[in-house]
Amino acid sequence: MAEREEVENKQVILNHCVRGSPKESDMEIRTARTKLKLPGGSSGAILVKNLYLSCEPYTYVTNGMSKMEGKIEGVNLESFNPGSPIVGYGVAEVLDSSHPNFKKGDLVWGITTWEEYSIITSTEGLFKIQHTDVPLSYYTGILGMPGMTAYAGFFEVCSPKKGERVFISAASGAVGQLVGQFAKLFGCYVVGSAGSKEKVDLLKNKLGFDEAFNYKEEADLNVALERYFPDGIDIYFENVGGKMLDAVLLNMTVHSRIAACGMISQYNLEHPEGIHNLLCLLTKRIRMEGFLVFDYYHLYPKFLEMIIPQIKEGKISYVEDIAEGLENGPSALIRLFSGRNIGKQLVAVTRG
Amino acid sequence: MAEREEVENKQVILNHCVRGSPKESDMEIRTARTKLKLPGGSSGAILVKNLYLSCEPYTYVTNGMSKMEGKIEGVNLESFNPGSPIVGYGVAEVLDSSHPNFKKGDLVWGITTWEEYSIITSTEGLFKIQHTDVPLSYYTGILGMPGMTAYAGFFEVCSPKKGERVFISAASGAVGQLVGQFAKLFGCYVVGSAGSKEKVDLLKNKLGFDEAFNYKEEADLNVALERYFPDGIDIYFENVGGKMLDAVLLNMTVHSRIAACGMISQYNLEHPEGIHNLLCLLTKRIRMEGFLVFDYYHLYPKFLEMIIPQIKEGKISYVEDIAEGLENGPSALIRLFSGRNIGKQLVAVTRG
Incomplete structure (x- = not known):
């Protein structure tokens, strides 16, 4: 398939700023179209295919859905844009890169958007995944921000x-x-x-x-x-x-x-x-x-050094609650706030 | 005057456990009699003449006058005895001692009782005063617990x-x-x-x-x-x-x-x-x-090393609100809780 061709790009859109607990109707699934190639002349950006998206209170807060909106001080948050895909943590594969530190095929975790394909322009929020002999979904949980x-x-x-x-x-x-x-x-x-x-x-x-x-x-x-x-x-x-x-x-x-x-x-x-x-x-x-x-990400290498062997030796378990498909993203996010999830709630965008 | 003779000993008695803010009627002035000599056979105790008594929330709490009664954990508090003199911090002069570390004429600050003369049996709560070229009342404040x-x-x-x-x-x-x-x-x-x-x-x-x-x-x-x-x-x-x-x-x-x-x-x-x-x-x-x-009294020598020169050089001021005479003790304690005192509230038991 030519990279210049457009493909469908399913997205979870947040319609407006929510007062009180979020409802499914506050979000909608939309299908946009995107090219699988960065626009010509782009610099310092990457195009990724999202594999897993994380549901967490943080997602909720940073998207202006909560009373806490704007209240986390001293942290650079993506600004909330109604009508755009939700911003949150995820695991993704790099499809195209105009950034010297990333190349096609790299796996990353960090701040992305709730859609099948994202263009990420601020890559400071991304970590490159070095250990791939563990479930990749773990980078939304035990090996990511919650861990x-x-x-x-x-x-x-x-x-x-x-x-x-x-x-x-x-x-x-x-x-x-x-x-x-x-x-x-x-x-x-x-x-x-x-x-x-x-x-x-x-x-x-x-x-x-x-x-x-x-x-x-x-x-x-x-x-x-x-x-x-x-x-x-x-x-x-x-x-x-x-x-x-x-x-x-x-x-x-x-x-x-x-x-x-x-x-x-x-x-x-x-x-x-x-x-x-x-x-x-x-x-x-x-x-x-x-x-x-x-405030503690400088300790991430030290943390990995401890946790990867513990996972491999079975000393630590991690329970995940995985919703399949982006279209189940809104209900998964809401499950988190109603406490219906068992373990780490995430969304598998695509399998394989 | 023979030390075996009894003298009058004015006391401030707490009548009962107080609910809500204390009133003067919760306390009373009583005059007991005491000998200016420890009873024969006493060991490890001292008899003191109280010079200054400190009014502080702590006094209030440890005497069972507050909702916080009994709630300071991990600290040895004198137990509250209705009908006995109030327990609190003060500055006193040793008149008689059966404790090897204290002798007649020593000046001390620490836990004493609201009366003219006290017998102190638990001396762990006492500090010997080494610096006497500052106002002795300061040992209820800037040089004592508040300091x-x-x-x-x-x-x-x-x-x-x-x-x-x-x-x-x-x-x-x-x-x-x-x-x-x-x-x-x-x-x-x-x-x-x-x-x-x-x-x-x-x-x-x-x-x-x-x-x-x-x-x-x-x-x-x-x-x-x-x-x-x-x-x-x-x-x-x-x-x-x-x-x-x-x-x-x-x-x-x-x-x-x-x-x-x-x-x-x-x-x-x-x-x-x-x-x-x-x-x-x-x-x-x-x-x-x-x-x-x-939890910090081990730092007291270090503190004195800093503060004594600062006082002498006039770099630090200390404002006291001194009530004269034990009979004004109850009103002084109440002033503290109504906020009418200006600066450190204390009671001068006797002058000179």
């Missing part, structure tokens, strides 16, 4: 010590499932919360958590935490915010640490819930620290 | 850098006035909030703050902070909690720090106010850390 988030959050922000008691909310998610496994391998006692029996089973039976519970079945989160942490929580890996954070604060130990990675329960609220137990920070001398993975 | 709190909080918890923008609430208080001066000497831009025109004048004209404002006259704290920090706050030294904290969170910069030293606005509330802007911790990667001075 680095779990690694930096646990090892750099939580300052863990062997034997400490670790609690993780949204524990079966893209990041949580890894934090739990890192903590177990490190020698900690690990408990996770999740929103369904299936997820709780996953945590206990497949991911090796010491304990797990379904927060939706607990009348009193404080009581639930006291049950699993009679001597208190040394490290809390925070993914949800709101009522869970308030209950956790009551159960933290002296000199404990909270790594605030996400507060997914709050993103779509018109007014965030109030947190009432912050006085515990003082009486228990707790360090609570928000972090974003962008 | 160490300001020092540890600012230099150890806030991780300050020259040129950073520092905001301090309750800035004219025992701790705040020192944090501001430390920050100025360190090369920071410093703004404080306080609750009266007189305090604001003090901050700007005597204590060298760059700016100060009366929070009670601000309809919108967020607007006030934006006015003094158009480029955001790098360090917040938190003494009050509640609405101020919520407004500050909106104005913090990326990678900024909050040292939570106190939340005086919350201590007497049946239900603490909700904090709604914690998502900022995440988006701005803020580190928020509670601390208590007890």
Whole structure:
């Protein structure tokens, strides 16, 4: 097929800025046409075929779909353009390049757009994939941003010590499932919360958590935490915010640490819930620290050195929830916010 | 006068556990009698004549007068005994000793009781005063717990850098006035909030703050902070909690720090106010850390080495609000919680 010929390019378009939780009707599937060759005279750009697209709160935030829109400071975000394909993380193959660092056939992960073929002009957000003897989809998860988030959050922000008691909310998610496994391998006692029996089973039976519970079945989160942490929580890996954070604060130990990675329960609220137990920070001398993975990418080579052997030796598992085809992208993104996904939610654009 | 003779011993008694803000009627002045000699056979104790007593939130908390009662974990607190003299920090002179480390005539500061003469059996809470060429009352403030709190909080918890923008609430208080001066000497831009025109004048004209404002006259704290920090706050030294904290969170910069030293606005509330802007911790990667001075007393010699010359050279001021006589102790303690004191509130038990 001549590269100058146009082909169909299926896209997921975000129609407008969404208030509250996103609905499928906020997005639409459109078919554009594109050439499989960069326009003449282009410089520093690459044309890619997208293989996997990642569904994550981040996708939601950067596309102006959330109350957090524009609020992540000090990070270069792609600006939100209604009527354009959603911007987000993905895994892609380079089809054409006018950038000296990329050539046809390279595999990359990083910021791309939700369509079959993307032209990426700002390549700073891309990492070249060196290890291809692992599932490529892993670069949307364990080997991509969520993996680095779990690694930096646990090892750099939580300052863990062997034997400490670790609690993780949204524990079966893209990041949580890894934090739990890192903590177990490190020698900690690990408990996770999740929103369904299936997820709780996953945590206990497949991911090796010491304990797990379904927060939706607990009348009193404080009581639930006291049950699993009679001597208190040394490290809390925070993914949800709101009522869970308030209950956790009551159960933290002296000199404990909270790594605030996400507060997914709050993103779509018109007014965030109030947190009432912050006085515990003082009486228990707790360090609570928000972090974003962008500040830690310099550690990515070190992270790969640790994680690739662990994957190959079967010491670490990674659970993915894969939607097949771009046309299932909108529902996959919405599943994430309703908590229906089991494990890392992603979209396989095309197989093979 | 024979040491075996009994003398009058005026005391401030806490009658019962207080709910809500304390009133004078919760305390009473009583006159007991005591010998100016330790009982025969006593070992490891000292008899002291109290010179100055410190009024501080800590006094309030440790005496079971607050909702925080029993909530400071990992710290040995004197237990609260209704009907006994209030327990708190003070400066005292040793009259008799059965402890090898203390002798008659020694001056000490640390945990004592609100009466003219105290028998102190647990002397771990005491520091011997070496420098007597400064006002002895300073050992309830700049040279005592508040001084160490300001020092540890600012230099150890806030991780300050020259040129950073520092905001301090309750800035004219025992701790705040020192944090501001430390920050100025360190090369920071410093703004404080306080609750009266007189305090604001003090901050700007005597204590060298760059700016100060009366929070009670601000309809919108967020607007006030934006006015003094158009480029955001790098360090917040938190003494009050509640609405101020919520407004500050909106104005913090990326990678900024909050040292939570106190939340005086919350201590007497049946239900603490909700904090709604914690998502900022995440988006701005803020580190928020509670601390208590007890964890930093090993730095006390280093602190004295810094501060004593600064006092003598007039580089640091310290504003005290001294109530004369034990009988004015209850009203002095209450002044602290109503914010009527100007500077460090203390009680001079006796002069000379």
